[in-house]
Amino acid sequence: MNDITQVILCGGSGTRLWPRSRATKPKPFLPLVGDNTLFEATLLRCGPGDGFADPVIVTGTAHLDHVEAQLGGRGAQIVVEPAAKNTAAAIALAAHRLDPQAIMLVCPSDHHIGDCAAFVSAAHAAADLAREGWFVSFGIEAASPETGFGYLRRGEAIGTQGFRTAQFVEKPDAVRAAAFVASGDYAWNGGIFAFRAGDFLRELAEHRPALAQAVAAAVGSGFSDGARFHPDAAAFAAIESESVDYAVMENTARAAMVPADMAWSDIGSWEALHAARARDGDGNAVSGPAELVDCRNVLVETDGPRVSVIGLEDVIVVVNGGEVLVTSAAGAQKVGKLYGAANQ
Amino acid sequence: MNDITQVILCGGSGTRLWPRSRATKPKPFLPLVGDNTLFEATLLRCGPGDGFADPVIVTGTAHLDHVEAQLGGRGAQIVVEPAAKNTAAAIALAAHRLDPQAIMLVCPSDHHIGDCAAFVSAAHAAADLAREGWFVSFGIEAASPETGFGYLRRGEAIGTQGFRTAQFVEKPDAVRAAAFVASGDYAWNGGIFAFRAGDFLRELAEHRPALAQAVAAAVGSGFSDGARFHPDAAAFAAIESESVDYAVMENTARAAMVPADMAWSDIGSWEALHAARARDGDGNAVSGPAELVDCRNVLVETDGPRVSVIGLEDVIVVVNGGEVLVTSAAGAQKVGKLYGAANQ
Numbered sequence: 295m296n297d298i299t300q301v302i303l304c305g306g307s308g309t310r311l312w313p314r315s316r317a318t319k320p321k322p323f324l325p326l327v328g329d330n331t332l333f334e335a336t337l338l339r340c341g342p343g344d345g346f347a348d349p350v351i352v353t354g355t356a357h358l359d360h361v362e363a364q365l366g367g368r369g370a371q372i373v374v375e376p377a378a379k380n381t382a383a384a385i386a387l388a389a390h391r392l393d394p395q396a397i398m399l400v401c402p403s404d405h406h407i408g409d410c411a412a413f414v415s416a417a418h419a420a421a422d423l424a425r426e427g428w429f430v431s432f433g434i435e436a437a438s439p440e441t442g443f444g445y446l447r448r449g450e451a452i453g454t455q456g457f458r459t460a461q462f463v464e465k466p467d468a469v470r471a472a473a474f475v476a477s478g479d480y481a482w483n484g485g486i487f488a489f490r491a492g493d494f495l496r497e498l499a500e501h502r503p504a505l506a507q508a509v510a511a512a513v514g515s516g517f518s519d520g521a522r523f524h525p526d527a528a529a530f531a532a533i534e535s536e537s538v539d540y541a542v543m544e545n546t547a548r549a550a551m552v553p554a555d556m557a558w559s560d561i562g563s564w565e566a567l568h569a570a571r572a573r574d575g576d577g578n579a580v581s582g583p584a585e586l587v588d589c590r591n592v593l594v595e596t597d598g599p600r601v602s603v604i605g606l607e608d609v610i611v612v613v614n615g616g617e618v619l620v621t622s623a624a625g626a627q628k629v630g631k632l633y634g635a636a637n638q
Numbered sequence: 639m640n641d642i643t644q645v646i647l648c649g650g651s652g653t654r655l656w657p658r659s660r661a662t663k664p665k666p667f668l669p670l671v672g673d674n675t676l677f678e679a680t681l682l683r684c685g686p687g688d689g690f691a692d693p694v695i696v697t698g699t700a701h702l703d704h705v706e707a708q709l710g711g712r713g714a715q716i717v718v719e720p721a722a723k724n725t726a727a728a729i730a731l732a733a734h735r736l737d738p739q740a741i742m743l744v745c746p747s748d749h750h751i752g753d754c755a756a757f758v759s760a761a762h763a764a765a766d767l768a769r770e771g772w773f774v775s776f777g778i779e780a781a782s783p784e785t786g787f788g789y790l791r792r793g794e795a796i797g798t799q800g801f802r803t804a805q806f807v808e809k810p811d812a813v814r815a816a817a818f819v820a821s822g823d824y825a826w827n828g829g830i831f832a833f834r835a836g837d838f839l840r841e842l843a844e845h846r847p848a849l850a851q852a853v854a855a856a857v858g859s860g861f862s863d864g865a866r867f868h869p870d871a872a873a874f875a876a877i878e879s880e881s882v883d884y885a886v887m888e889n890t891a892r893a894a895m896v897p898a899d900m901a902w903s904d905i906g907s908w909e910a911l912h913a914a915r916a917r918d919g920d921g922n923a924v925s926g927p928a929e930l931v932d933c934r935n936v937l938v939e940t941d942g943p944r945v946s947v948i949g950l951e952d953v954i955v956v957v958n959g960g961e962v963l964v965t966s967a968a969g970a971q972k973v974g975k976l977y978g979a980a981n982q
Contacts, residue, residue, distance in 0.1 A: 585977050587969070587972055587975075587976070588969060588972070596962070598960075599957075599960045599961060599962050600960070600961050600962065600978055601962045601963075602962070602963045602964070602965075602973075602976045602977075602978055602979075603963075603964045603965065604963075604964075604970070604972050604973065604976070605966035605968055605969025605972070606953070606964065606965070606966055606969070609950070609964070611962070611964050613943075613962055616943045616944070617944055618940070618943050618945045618946070618955070618957055618962060619946050619947075620945065620946070620947045620948075620950065620953070620955050620964055621947065621948035621950070622948060622949035622950055624949055625931070625932060625948030625949025626948070628931055628932070628948050628949070629946075629948065631931075632929055632931065632946045632948070633929050633946075634929070634944055634946055635946075
């Protein structure tokens with residue numbers, strides 16, 4: 295049995311956790327939940343003891359130092375993207391660096407998973423389906439009617455561990471999201487996938503031939519430097535930016551899903567981060583020097599200055615690097631649009 | 639006609655405007671509303687052109703430097719209290735430094751008055767009554783049912799400018815305060831008084847003989863140093879701490895009041911300061927670099943770090959000297975009890 299190769303995607307800059315997350319040190323490389331950074335935790339949950347091969351990490355030059363500093367001695371191939379071209383191209387680059395029979399387990403580097411055993415179990419179920427030629431999405435237990443995620447509709451069962459994916463649904467409005475959760479037939483699409491490397495490249499070539507050829511050209515003209523592989527920048531510049539969902543998952547005839555109930559969060563906002571953190575009996579979570587009086591569901595995170603909060607509920611206060619953010623939980627969705635976040 | 643001598647009381651440290659107000663530089667000496675500090679504004683509203691003599695300022699050693707730095711060239715006697723002994727003793731010290739016929743206009747140094755012309759008009763009305771031997775309180779138009787102030791109940795008219803004070807009422811509960819405002823017979827007691835120096839000392843000796851004797855002894859053993867007068871510390875240490883309301887105003891048979899509708903605020907909390915500040919159409923007031931999104935009635939004051947606020951209403955954010963305060967408007971009453979405020 296061939297091991298599973300985790301493919302970790304470290305792209306994007308992210309502004310939604312500003313001012314903690316900065317362009318120079320974005321979300322994956324920060325210890326946002328617990329002691330490990332999200333990237334470190336992503337690596338650690340696919341250890342060799344659980345049947346995982348050394349990973350392939352796809353990242354940009356801007357984050358290469360962070361990646362290498364946080365590998366913790368783990369062997370890894372690192373594919374250095376000359377530019378960010380979304381997930382279809384990033385996964386294709388990784389696929390070219392692997393044996394066609396290798397099982398790729400594609401993982402974002404900036405999510406939190408509270409139940410690692412459930413993740414590993416789902417990963418093996420997904421890998422079993424991938425070995426039969428399926429393109430597997432993790433169908434994450436939809437715990438609430440989120441409007442910020444895409445959804446997967448469950449189809450007929452495939453053996454005992456998975457289902458066909460009957461439909462990929464774009465981010466729904468609140469009414470549809472509530473109906474999805476009530477029906478029990480839908481799961482969140484968390485961007486975690488499994489398939490064979492050769493299968494992926496074959497279907498990419500079928501559905502997006504120009505993109506597939508451009509990636510192949512960039513790899514063909516690329517060069518290695520130790521564990522790093524550098525695709526050719528000029529060839530890569532021509533590549534179309536497209537998500538793997540659009541380019542492959544929604545087009546393949548062999549889309550499958552495995553259920554995953556694993557305390558997952560994309561940590562997509564300060565509100566989501568607050569939910570993932572350990573909280574006291576009043577729902578408050580504090581990191582750094584702070585005093586809270588008459589507060590409920592308040593998150594305080596400060597890198598030094600003392601924060602004193604009185605009489606607030608569902609509020610987030612972040613002090614970092616000389617910036618102070620105070621937002622309602624609902625308003626956290628707008629953090630990325632703040633002048634400070636958008637003009638780092 | 640003898641001029642009116644303003645007696646400015648600069649005591650107390652104050653923690654309710656922490657972290658802006660600090661023990662080392664408290665509220666009177668900060669430009670909290672407009673460009674002048676509250677102390678400077680207090681001085682300026684009793685200028686020589688309006689019939690006011692040089693003032694007497696009563697302060698402690700801790701604030702002497704601030705007082706002298708903010709006199710702006712104005713001549714003044716400064717009485718340096720060896721210890722804070724509340725308003726009865728402070729006013730008695732000033733009275734000893736004046737001619738018995740002098741009209742004292744006692745003013746706190748940490749209030750804001752938006753309508754200076756109305757203040758000056760009320761001051762002259764009060765002085766006219768004081769010249770007839772009345773002990774006059776400013777009866778400040780009760781604009782709302784505040785529970786944090788004492789109230790004065792209006793009695794029979796004295797001439798055209800004032801009234802007897804029928805009753806001094808301690809801080810009422812919310813129900814009584816609402817009834818006071820609805821009745822129209824009550825005014826706030828803002829701690830602004832007028833009386834003759836000799837009258838004050840005579841009635842103090844009558845109602846609080848020990849206190850009066852102790853002040854007289856401290857003055858008798860005191861010494862001058864330029865414009866400063868230093869009462870004897872040992873004699874002063876024996877003085878009882880009592881407010882002028884308890885010691886004299888509530889005991890005299892000649893208590894009077896003049897109405898004063900002058901956009902007054904004691905700036906007794908961040909909420910009160912917010913109300914006194916110029917605000918935009920959404921009720922927001924900002925001082926320092928800040929971005930407000932979807933906010934109403936939010937006050938932001940920062941001494942440097944940028945403050946970004948999203949989706950909040952009736953919230954106060956203060957960043958000063960490495961401290962960050964975030965409070966609901968209602969919670970502003972509790973600022974003084976915060977660890978940071980109480981342990982400066």
